[in-house]
Amino acid sequence: MAFFLLFRFCLLSLTHSAAGLQSPDPLGMIATLGNSITLPCGIPSITSCSSVIWSRFDPVTELVKAEQVTDPYVRRLRLQKDCSLQISLMELPDAQLYSCKSGALSSNASLRILQISENSNSAADKIELHCYLNTHQGYKPCNTRGMNITWSTEDNTPLNGNRFRSENISACFGKLIIRYKLTDHHRKWRCQLSLNGTVKANVSYATTVKGTKCNLEVLLNYNFKSGCTSPKCNPLPFTLDGVEEVFAAVGESVSLSCGNTSSLSEGSRLVWRMGSQPVTAMSPDKKQTEASRENEISSHGIMNVSPLHAGEYQCLAGGQVLNKIWLYTLDVFSESSPGGRNVTLTCVLKCSKECGKDLNLTWSGNVSNSLQSGFMDTKNNTLIKRIDVPFLSMASDELTCSVHREGELMASKRWHTVNSLSTAAWLILPIGLLGLISAGVLYVYVKRKHNKDAENELTSIGMTHVYEDIEDDSNEEQPPKRRPKREAATTTDSFYDLLQAVN
Template structure:
């Protein structure tokens, strides 16, 4: 296509020259996302009704896509208010040379599109992905300068490890060869193209592995949706199982269904509040007939707990990844937000858990534990530290205020009642004498009740002493 595009550009230039048009420099635009905008680049345009857009085709042909401000091409193209050409859902075949002209002026735009496809594996047990700019495949000279292709995970972490191989026949074409694992099922891989170390475009691809297992990581307390990959029809029904135990039928809720676990209409299983107990191998299958399996999902859970030392001193924060069976060797736990006054235990491997403890002599405001798979962050869990002594005070303070208000009201009631009896104003009395005043006003109360009220008064005194000490 490189020769075709150059031929088309030459033809466009000849047409413009013959018409006496003034050509500006070529603008290169990389497609990024579901739509791309090609600017016209002619500053003197007063109305889009004078604008025409042409597209270079194969064998040097030229196709008119906009004439006198009106789109003449098939669906997918649109003319914006500033006379720019918009292409919706661009594909590799849209990587062409475009020309905007109005009167004696014109502007040329080269659209560059990144493609990613899967090809038949060169060997058993491998996956081959091919990433290319426009249609540059194989050992074809790339006319773009400063171009480089990089392979990353979905979160832009560069791929590294023995099971990843790379071949780069040219700057605009690259191969990624993956030693296949069952857990590569429904996993996303990303190809990025950079120019002078700046990312210009990126495209992702999700691999499918026969009889594979999709890995999902979820933080405790959060919600997670497990996709069945099957849309229910009128007479269809699916069944969810975990570790071989039946959970639900999408058409009739199972007996144990609660607010924390339910099946949506799209047959996905939703766990609204994840805990370590939810870690397991989930399977969505047809509930009738041959019980065809639609998806296998392995759910791992991440949680963070903390424990203060004696007297509310040193703090130990524990990050735990609970795996379905055993945690893979490419899993890792890391911390962020820790200060210099802390140290980590390092990775502790259990039967089906990974643990990383953080010991702090001075509490941090916020800590975050990350679980990584082959270097890519899969889930995170935040932890806000709280001083236990401060917690006790804030819990006790509302209780103290409530007791204070109740005692004040009781005191005023007793005082009014006493004044009615004696007819004289009595001096103020302390909190510890409130209950004794009630006894004097009602001498017929049993001794046991009077003793209970004295104990309550003592408790009130102790609570106020506690507040005095804290303040």
């Protein structure tokens, strides 16, 4: 069948060349399932798309004519203004040869899809992933020069460690063999295809570690005991379920997924549990009834993560564990060192179980002149990394603590020195200014009150003296009357009499 298709393609190419087509060699395009791609029409100097006809070769089908998309692809195909053809929601049958024709001219585009699949026949303690172009599965030859397949984690971190092994069978086909751990459950791996150093496409795959047989090394990593003492012993006869790991910084929001619940029977009730205690979850649709929400809950949301949320979560239905999740929390806090010259920043990773040896905490930012130290507290299931930073060098720094697992970034938390150190100063400054202003206002008030009291006292004394003089003049022919004593008046009269004697 493959030989027949190749023969037909060669025959079509020769026919097109004989007809005077300008571009018999197809343009290579690479895409991934579910995404969109635009196939350019390589015919130069097209004045109108009304003369363009798009078609595909397997089977030979006319797709676009007179600027109209024909069935059955009308929903996923669209003709662009430059006469290129856009394909949305890519499907595997879309990977084939396309032709753009206008009059006697045409150009071809070869579309291939990058895929990942898992080998079901891999060893009991290994996961084997295959990455390939759809036309070159398995060991089929691929002679495309400059093409290369590489593997990485979801954040493009290269895979390092002796439990990973990659093989490139050809330029269009590569393998990744993983000696898995229980915590590889729902972990994503990325395959990236490059052509002459330029990334053309990448695709991710999430592995499932559930109900699998575990060898001695896997068991020892998670504190299980067995009678096997040889590293070459056969896989043990019982199974263990995988565990999904979720990392979150304190203060963030996180959603724990129960996984695929499509296989549950109608009326099955989902229950979330942390350790042995049940936890409540909220359905995203608040319009549903309470009974409907309980049936539709497939995730547990935590709005404001704290270290107390670290632990093991289970999603159950009918007593069956659908998913097991270990939640890790990352937090950062500061404290002044003795003498106040340095500030000690502490980064704490709270683990659900014992922190694994593949976890690592690092500080980044302006830490070149800082002292870092770290240790693992296995008793409290915490991993701690401290850094001593000079107080004077922290005016505008932004330091970040990150947790990595086998080099892959899992979570990070920033510590803003401007906010942390300046907040106290900005809080103290207004209080100090308010105190100074209040003291100034009080001083002015007391000063003015004192001056006013003194002025009133002098005015009262003077007016008393004048009043008594007037009263004496008006009553000098009348018999003297006894007046009440006034100390101020007496003093003033004595002083007045003394002045009169001097005169």
